[in-house]
Amino acid sequence: MNQKQVNILFDERLLVDKLIFTGQVKTSWSVEKTLSTLLERTGLRYRRIRKDTYLILEKNDTKSVQVNPLPADIKAVATASKGSDSPLAQPMNPGLVPLQMKQPLDQTVTGVVTDSEKGEPIPGVSIVIKGATRGTNTDANGKFSISVPNGNAVLIFSFVGFEKQEVTVGNRTQLNIALNNDLKELNEVLVVGFGTQKKINATGAISTIGTRELIQSPVANISNSLVGRLPGLFATQSGGEPGNDGSKIRIRGVGTFSGNTDPLTLVDGIQVDNYNNIDPNEIESVTILKDASSTAVYGIRGANGVLIITTKRGKVGPPKVSYTFNQGFNSFTDMREMMNSADYATHFNEALKNDTFVTGAVYVPRYTDQDIELYKNGQDPIFHPNVDWFDVMFKKVSTQSQHNINISGGQTKVKYFISAGFFNQEGLFKDTRDVVDAFSPQSIYKRYNVRSNFNFDVTRRLKLTLDLSSQTETRSGNNGPSTERVVGDIGRASPLSTPGVVDGKVVNITTGSQNNPYVSLLYPGQAGGLKRSYRNYLNGNVRADYDLDALTAGLSVHANVAMQTYNDQQITNTKTLITYLATKLPDGTVNLVPSTTEAQFNFAQVGTFTRRVTAEFGIDYKRSFALHNVTGLLLYNQQKTFDPALAFLIPKGYQSFVGRATYDYNGRYLAEVNVGYNGTENFAPGKRFGLFPAYSLGWVVSQEPFFQKAGFINFLKIRGSYGVVGNDNIGGTRFLYRSTSYSSVPNIYYFGNVGSTYSGFPGIREGATGNPDVTWERAVKQNIGLEMWFWKDKIRFTADVFNEKRSDILATPQTISSIAGLAQPASNLGKMENKGYEVDIAYTDKIGNLGYRVSANLSFARNKVLYRDEIPNRYAYQNRTGQRLGQNFGLIAEGLYNTLEEVNDPARPVYSYSNNKIQPGDIRYRDYNGDGIIDNFDAAPIGFSNIPEKTFGSTISLNYKGFDFSVLFQGVTNVSHYYTRFQKGTGYGQAPPEGSPSYFNESWSVERYEAGLPIRFPRFSVNSNPNNEGSSFWLADASYLRLKNAEVGYKFQPGILKRVGLNSCRIYVNANNLITWDRMLPGIDPENTSTGDTNTEPYPLVRTINAGLNLNF
Structure with missing residues (x-):
């Protein structure tokens, strides 16, 4: 032309x-x-x-x-x-x-710009003609119209958070553009303490995750969704009971041996005690603050890190309705196979025979060959039962379902987000009503969520937000022992102790103590029955922001008032259940005789009501002077909790004065100062307030002129921080500075002849002495971080190294003699160190229509007890000071004795326990201190603690023409757990008898040893034996790698959906806790381990297979 x-x-x-x-x-x-x-x-x-x-x-x-x-x-x-x-x-x-004189503009182009992932229109997208200043923006519906000179014109589409896209017009007059998310996200706004910051300007150690990743996991609560996704976050899920299956969250490990280790948790800036009841569909992001720079504003509550949940808010645009439905099926991640009755009886006889080896007694079997044959053939199911209690008490599959519908949108003056959700999850206990007339002990959890978030632009200067939310939970379960005790009784029930239920009756076959899981589950003869718990959380939050730029540019103030209430009602329906004793009559018939009497039906209801009020006022300042950018914050925050469970019925309160100042020069040199002056009523007057300052610096090296030649590195930032934070949740009782008053106790003094007749008389005893110097824990934290982006931002890399030294940990003095006659009060004596590193790396790219992302994170945190005022042991290696918190101790096992020659070897001392002699089949222990004797002084540090030192996660995600696929691998290392149940389970003589897994068939015996068969466990014994001692034999490496989450989905093309009025439709299938690789014994989940009580066992973890649908209108 x-x-x-x-x-x-x-x-x-x-x-x-x-x-x-x-x-x-x-x-x-x-x-x-x-x-x-x-x-x-x-x-x-x-x-x-x-x-x-x-x-x-x-x-x-x-x-x-x-x-x-x-x-x-x-x-x-x-x-x-x-x-x-x-x-x-x-x-x-x-x-x-x-x-x-320009060529006439004679070609008009129109179209719609949408989000390539969500399919939603994007308002405010900038559209300009390349090489010209002429341009336009998309409207609230993502639509645009622009005139171009000719078909050679190139349009540039750009919007914050999305990749810039260039399109040649050609002969088209209609263009529909889909923008991809901008992987750099350097202008992403991070939620920090009492405010927000641009990610590029942040100098603290902060990690965040969005709603898309959270809802990929088909779980009931937020804590389980976070596992493996954020560097610095350590999570352990110890149980899978519905409504009680949340993970224990720690940020950067553990820094105290006395106080609480949980992070401070906030929802939209307000502290909450329970965040696992929030519907994940309501959440915009979850952020964790890890170093002193980011947590100092919380001062006295910031030592354990801070977890901030930000809920969704409305945006300018037409109403958008989203509906999500999930249907899931749960099963146990692992279940051990139990020993049958015939094998159990055989091994019991074997245990009796083993005990005669050193006693010289005549071996008399308890079970005859006829008994064992009856256990095998099942011809006498009442008196010779063969019960697999895991199979009897648990079902294979249970269900869960979830619904959520939300609507969002608004105009310039009013924006809104409204959500309603329902979640239902059933447990895996079988419904006992199928076999016995009693209340069902099934664990059932239901949750109802409602949330409404409103933003009002009242005037140009005045803005209001109003947030209201409610969470209602109902739980149903047995009214007897704890679920952990019930599961423990199932796990330790022998297959031949009782038939369980016969003709609708709970039956025992012997009198006295025995283990019938139905007795534990239904609790007959006592207050057995059904317990329902109703919990309702109501939360309201009103905030006003007022712009004072009329006084000076960048100045504003805000005020915030929040109210939270918690109402807990528990209703119990009880009815004593009759149990029966089975006896065999001379003619061979079975007679069931009631052993308890039936009582009438009872009903009871108890409840508690708690409320918390939070008030806040702040002054904010943000301004730029040429290339100098400054922000400032001054804030007062007060919180008071009213809870009838609090000691002395005195409300628990906090007061905080907060300051923050940030500076950056042209986004290149960064500086930040945070300070919190906080106090609580829990300490003595004069000890209630403390100052907690923190400082941080950052250098965005990639902004330097000399760095422009750096080639493959696109972004580089170095940052560091130093500061002091505290922890007021130090353990012990409330108001430790007060002495306990003298109290009257009945029957505290006894007079008379002991062993014959004597009587108790009431008296007065002295209480505990207070310590007016008790104060909070003090943590000094240091952090150095590095952030880098490579090869056009395809690779993102972040690394942090941290060190924390915590002092003033509450501990009871041990080195003061008890001759003083009064227990010493707890004091701030303890010291600990916690240090480690974090690495987070991600690679994102696209090949044609195939987009993919691979990411991995690794966190390491090792603690050490520096001082705890313990009485020194004879051997220093047995001191807990200088060790990891929770370090396991025990004898070091070196295999088994197989022959008498090995037992009597004079060069190898043996260990005698409770005057029982060592014999073949027992564990051989190391003489650790070299004194020629095996005893308790040979117990040394073994393995690791039960708190993982390393945690890691890796995600792989793909998308191709509407199809998407993602997997999350997660795991931990440097962690050990005792097989507490099985350590004690090798002694069959204990009452009630222990249930044994099938792999105990590989226990030592003369026959197995001489036949060369595999041997995994020591010999059985009816009497106590040295094999029950805590040792490395029973200490397991609890490291694991888990396919934590997998999801595959398909998003239908927009053209098809518009015919039925839909903007988008996505169907998907996902799974949680799918596969686990570990070194534990079969049937034991490495997270699902006992804490040491042989009578309890955690409710097993569950695997969830889930199908879902998401519709957007």
Whole structure:
């Protein structure tokens, strides 16, 4: 296409309020015809004064025009304007403006811009013609319209948080553009303490996760969704009971051996005690604050880190309705196979025989060959039962379901997000009503969620937010022992102790103590029955922000008031259940005799009501002076909790004065100061408030001019922080500074002859002595971090190294003699150290239509007890000081004794326990201290503690033409757990008898040893034996790698959906706790381990297979 450069001179005042129509101009016209057409009806005319120069005049202007050579400055402008797309140049002579005559704009392009992942329209997208300043923006519905010169024009689409996209128009008049998320996210806004910051300017150690990752896990609560996804977050899920299956969350490990280790948890800036009842569909992001710089504003509550949950809010645009439905099926991640009755009886006889080896007694088997045959053939199911209690008491599959519907949108003045959700989860106990007339002990959890978040722009200066939410939970279960005790009784029930239920009756076959899991579950003869718990949480939060830029630019104030209430009602329905004793009559018939009497039905209800009030007022400042950017915050926060369970019925309160100042020079040099001055009523007057300052610096090296040549590195930031934070939840009782008053105790003193007749008399005893110097724990934290982006931001890398030294940990003095006659009060004596590192790396790219992302994170935190005032042991290696918190101790096992020659080897001392002699089949222990004797002084540190030192996670995600796939691998290392149950289970003589897994069939015996068969466990014994001692034999490496989550989904094409009024539709299938690789014994989940009580066992973890649907209208 031929183009011609011309100069047009005119007085710019002539153009005021002049409109022209360009649609009738054709490119084939001459300049003169074009000007005549454009100036028609404008009252203007043109005159050609040179070959390529035209002058615009009024039609009634008849003055002659003198033609002189063009001034030099106009010639320069005309020359410089060649090839420029700018239609106007700045006037060089008063009243005259040289104008480039552009090709008429004769092509209009319209379209819609959407989010490539969500399919939702994006308002406010900038659209400009490449090389020109002309442009437009999308409206609230993502629509746009723009005129372009010709088909060669290139349109640039850009929006914060999305990748810039360039599109050549061609011969199209309709363009529908899908923008991809911008992987850099450097302008992402991070939620921090009492405010927000741009990610590029943050100097603290902060990690965050969005709602998309959270809802990929089909779990009931948020804590389980976070596992493996954030560096620095350590999580352990110890049980799978519905409504009680949340993970224990720690940030950067453990820093105290006395106080609480949980992080401070906030929802939209307000502290909450339970965040696992929030519907994940309501959440926008979860952020963890890890170093002193980011947590110092919380001062006395910031030592364990901070977890901040931000809920969704409305955005400008038409109403958007989203509905999500999930249907899931749960089963245990692992279940051990139990020993049958015939094997159990055989091994019991074997245990009796083993015990005669050293006693010389005559071996008399308890079970005859006929008994064992009856256990095998099942012809006498009542008196010779063969019960697999895990199979009898648990079902294979249970169900869960989840619904959520939310609507969001708004205009400039009002924006809203409203959500309602329902979650239902059943446990895996079988419904006992199928076999016995009793209440069902099944664990059932239901949750109802409602949330409404409103934003009001009342005036240009005044903005209000109003947040209301409610969570209602119902739990149903047995009213007897704890679920852990019931599971423990199932796990330790022998297969031959009782048939369980016969003809709808709970039956025992012997009197006295025995283990019938139905007895534990239904609790007959006592307050057995059904317990229902109703818990309701109501939360309200009102905030006002007022802009004071009339006083000075960047100044504003805000005020916030929040109220939280918690109502807990427990209802119990009890009815004593009759148990029966089975006896065999002479004619061979079975007689069931009631052993308990039936009682009437009982009903009871108890409840508690708790409320918390939070008030806050703050002054905010944010301003830029050329390349200098500063922010400031001054804030007062007060919180008071009213709880009838609090000691002395005195409300628990906090007061905080907070300050923050940040500075950055051109986004290159960063500095931040945070300070909290906080107090609580829990300490003595004069000890209640403390100052907690923190400082941090950052250097964005990639902003330096010299760094522009760095090539493959696109972004590089170095940051560091130092500060002091505290922990007021130090353990012990409330108000430790107060002495316990003297109290009257009945029957505290006894007079008379012991062993014959004596009586107890009431008296007064002295209480505990208070310590007015008790105060909070003090943590000094240091952190150095590095953030890098490589190869056009395809690789993102973050690394942090941290060190914490905590002092003033509450401990009871041990080195003061008890001769003082009074227990010493607890004091702030303890010291600990916790240090480690974190690494987070992600690679994102696209090949054609295939997009993919691979990420991995690794966290390491090792603690050490520096001081705890313990009495020194004879051997230093047995001191807990200097060890990890929770370090396991025990004898070091070196295999088994197999022959008498090995037992009697004089060069190898043996260990005698409770005067029982060592014999073949027993564990061989190491003489750790080398004194020639095996005893308790040989117990040394073994393995690790039960708190993982390393945790890691890795995600792989793919998307291709509407299909998406993702997997999350998660695991831990440097962690050990005792097989407490099995350590004691090798002694069959204990009552009630222990249930044994089938792999105990590989226990030592003379026959197995001589036959060369595999041997995994020591010999069985009815009597106590040295094999029950705590040792490395029973200590397991609890490291594991788990396929934590997997999901595959498909998003239907928009064209199909519009016919039925849908914006998007996605179907998916996902799974949680799918596969686990570990070194534990079969049937034992490495997270699901006992805490040491042989009578209890955690409710097993569950695997969930889930199908879901998401609709957006």
